[in-house]
Amino acid sequence: MSIIVFVEDWNNQYKKASFEAVSYAKSWATEAGTTVTAVTSNGATDPSTLATFGADRILTIALNATPFGMAQQLATMAEGATGMVIAGTSLGRSIAPALAALAGGALSTNTTSVPSSVSPVVVERGAFSSKGIETIALSGGIPIVSFVPNSVGIHERAGEGTVESGEATGTDLMTITEKTIASGKVALPEAEVVVSAGRGLKGPEHWGMIEELASVLGAATACSKPVSDIGWRPHSEHVGQTGIQVNPNLYIAIGISGAIQHLAGVSASKTIVVVNTDAEAPFFKAADYGIVGDAFEVVPQLVNAMRAFKAGQ
Amino acid sequence: MNLLVCISHVPDTTAKINFDAAGKALDATGVQFVINPYDEFSLTKALHLKEAHGGSITVLNVGGPETEPTLRKALAIGADQAIRINATPTDAITVAKELKNHISANTYDLILCGQESIDYNGQQVPAMLGALLNLPFVNACVDLTIDGSSANATGEIDGGHATYSGSLPLVVGGKKGLVEEKDLRIPNMRGIMTARSKPLQVLEASESDTATQAIKFVKPAGKSSVKLVDSVDELVHLLHNEAKAI
Ligand SMILES: Cc1cc2nc3c(=O)[nH]c(=O)nc-3n(C[C@H](O)[C@H](O)[C@H](O)COP(=O)(O)OP(=O)(O)OC[C@H]3O[C@@H](n4cnc5c(N)ncnc54)[C@H](O)[C@@H]3O)c2cc1C
Ligand SMILES: Nc1ncnc2c1ncn2[C@@H]1O[C@H](COP(=O)(O)O)[C@@H](O)[C@H]1O
Numbered sequence: 001m002s003i004i005v006f007v008e009d010w011n012n013q014y015k016k017a018s019f020e021a022v023s024y025a026k027s028w029a030t031e032a033g034t035t036v037t038a039v040t041s042n043g044a045t046d047p048s049t050l051a052t053f054g055a056d057r058i059l060t061i062a063l064n065a066t067p068f069g070m071a072q073q074l075a076t077m078a079e080g081a082t083g084m085v086i087a088g089t090s091l092g093r094s095i096a097p098a099l100a101a102l103a104g105g106a107l108s109t110n111t112t113s114v115p116s117s118v119s120p121v122v123v124e125r126g127a128f129s130s131k132g133i134e135t136i137a138l139s140g141g142i143p144i145v146s147f148v149p150n151s152v153g154i155h156e157r158a159g160e161g162t163v164e165s166g167e168a169t170g171t172d173l174m175t176i177t178e179k180t181i182a183s184g185k186v187a188l189p190e191a192e193v194v195v196s197a198g199r200g201l202k203g204p205e206h207w208g209m210i211e212e213l214a215s216v217l218g219a220a221t222a223c224s225k226p227v228s229d230i231g232w233r234p235h236s237e238h239v240g241q242t243g244i245q246v247n248p249n250l251y252i253a254i255g256i257s258g259a260i261q262h263l264a265g266v267s268a269s270k271t272i273v274v275v276n277t278d279a280e281a282p283f284f285k286a287a288d289y290g291i292v293g294d295a296f297e298v299v300p301q302l303v304n305a306m307r308a309f310k311a312g313q
Numbered sequence: 314m315n316l317l318v319c320i321s322h323v324p325d326t327t328a329k330i331n332f333d334a335a336g337k338a339l340d341a342t343g344v345q346f347v348i349n350p351y352d353e354f355s356l357t358k359a360l361h362l363k364e365a366h367g368g369s370i371t372v373l374n375v376g377g378p379e380t381e382p383t384l385r386k387a388l389a390i391g392a393d394q395a396i397r398i399n400a401t402p403t404d405a406i407t408v409a410k411e412l413k414n415h416i417s418a419n420t421y422d423l424i425l426c427g428q429e430s431i432d433y434n435g436q437q438v439p440a441m442l443g444a445l446l447n448l449p450f451v452n453a454c455v456d457l458t459i460d461g462s463s464a465n466a467t468g469e470i471d472g473g474h475a476t477y478s479g480s481l482p483l484v485v486g487g488k489k490g491l492v493e494e495k496d497l498r499i500p501n502m503r504g505i506m507t508a509r510s511k512p513l514q515v516l517e518a519s520e521s522d523t524a525t526q527a528i529k530f531v532k533p534a535g536k537s538s539v540k541l542v543d544s545v546d547e548l549v550h551l552l553h554n555e556a557k558a559i
Contacts, residue, residue: 010471066449067440067450068449068450071440071444089471090452090469090470091470093436093440094440094450095440096437097436097437097439097440097441098441098443098444100406100437100524101409101440101441101445106524107406107525109436110435126434127433127434127530128434129434130533131330131532132339133531133533134527135528135530136525136526136527136528138524140522140525173449174449174451174466175479176475176477177476177477178475178476179470179474179475182473187472188471188472190471217559229495236473242326242489245434250556260326261327267533271552271556272536274539286536287536287539288536288539288556289539289541289542289556290542291543298545302545302549305546306549309553309559
């Protein structure tokens with residue numbers, strides 16, 4: 001009768017989105033008058049830290065390798081649960097629908113709020129690529145929520161949780177033959193700050209200053225679609241309606257015009273800064289702050305100003 | 314190879330989105346509908362696989378009669394036959410169950426979906442379908458090679474890629490990278506002519522249970538007007554003190 005939250009780790013360390021997931025589960029559990037059970041890999045370094053975000057019981061299991069295997073494991077725990085929570089990381093987005101299908105769940109993905117009511121569970125979610133907000137009721141099965149990382153926040157609480165090891169079976173239908181992760185980079189979907197650039201930069205050789213700004217800010221880098229289509233930047237950086245949808249606290253757009261398809265993937269950002277030579281660029285209409293100016297002058301200045309600011313912190 | 318491409322019918326990416334007065338549904342007035350952009354990559358991949366391995370491509374949509382022009386467009390691009398399961402999709406699990414019923418009664422080697430429909434942004438149907446069929450599924454698939462009855466599929470994961478290997482049938486949720494943008498095909502005159510005589514079969518729906526209900530839709534609050542600044546120092550100051558973004 002608990003809220004079950006899946007807690008993802010990366011190389012045995014918890015991701016920020018995992019703490020947010022436990023925080024999410026705790027606010028739901030408090031409304032529903034129940035407890036939080038966090039399910040996590042038995043390889044993770046410090047499961048007891050999950051208690052500080054609201055986990056009452058922490059269950060460590062030998063986690064399967066593939067999303068489907070993990071979904072099967074979680075499905076074995078679904079019976080009698082009040083609800084389930086999974087962060088909408090790329091792993092979470094593969095697990096949640098499979099879990100819903102296996103456990104007879106009612107699933108909301110792309111969720112941007114904690115439940116406004118718990119019986120039935122009612123949440124808000126992004127639809128039409130941020131051009132709409134849907135309020136949805138999860139009534140036809142065990143409610144499962146997958147939320148957009150960085151949308152509901154992390155909340156620490158005083159609390160104690162018990163750590164115990166458990167078992168759950170699942171079957172991996174495929175084997176992983178290769179896994180590559182760019183090291184030292186901030187993953188785009190989870191990033192709190194995103195520095196993004198477009199065709200206004202004229203060529204891939206000019207991305208050095210973008211990467212520098214990103215590194216000063218601890219940000220992820222992103223780009224507009226044409227920039228990845230012509231191969232200036234990898235596909236995985238393409239944001240927008242047909243690319244990655246981001247939800248950072250701060251989105252800095254440099255030399256991007258602000259086409260409707262680009263805005264659809266970034267307009268959920270809390271604060272938007274635009275740097276563009278053209279004062280008429282549509283992006284200024286969607287921005288909070290703007291500098292009308294040449295990226296080749298403004299960005300190096302901004303790098304220095306941000307560096308000075310960070311040094312003074 | 315028997316290839317199935319699941320197609321969803323969605324508002325064009327440039328569409329202005331409005332909801333009806335009650336906020337219950339999309340107001341489709343003046344909205345142009347297209348093949349979901351992610352599904353275009355999967356359809357093109359199916360064409361490449363057919364060219365390399367032979368076989369036939371079926372495109373399938375769960376939807377009302379209004380989706381038929383979208384299926385015809387897929388036929389004009391090169392699919393061999395189309396099926397429409399006649400239902401108004403209410404949620405992902407209903408769609409996934411309809412697809413599952415059809416797939417279980419037929420033989421497909423590969424089921425290509427898009428990563429996500431750009432209307433409800435569910436990113437649910439393909440993984441549900443894999444689970445219902447007990448078939449392997451790879452999301453955000455950016456590379457796929459088939460060798461006899463086995464497959465290697467690469468999916469994007471946060472900050473990188475993972476390659477999975479397994480045997481067919483397989484379900485993928487495709488996106489740009491599965492084929493390149495420049496490989497996408499637009500229907501030519503001959504394609505449009507031949508599409509008219511290709512079969513488009515309508516099947517009756519068999520599922521009705523839904524798990525979720527849309528209560529209302531609203532548009533997000535717009536931004537107040539932009540604050541233009543002259544210097545980067547002023548910007549840093551505002552981002553720190555006003556927006557609390559740094
Ligand atoms: C089906 C479909 C889906 C799409 N999906 C996406 C998507 O997901 N994401 C996406 O981004 N796009 C998408 N697009 C493309 C979109 O319509 C635009 O073409 C694209 O976003 C434009 O990219 P851009 O702003 O980098 O380039 P441009 O439109 O060429 O704009 C460059 C901007 O840089 C400015 N500039 C030039 N020089 C400088 C300088 N020195 N300093 C500062 N500014 C400068 C210019 O004033 C201009 O505003 C999609 C299009 C279609 C048809
Ligand atoms: N009504 C539908 N008919 C056929 N395929 C669909 C339908 N809805 C979704 N799909 C497939 O599932 C993918 C992901 O959709 P979704 O889960 O709705 O985001 C789409 O790209 C399609 O390939």
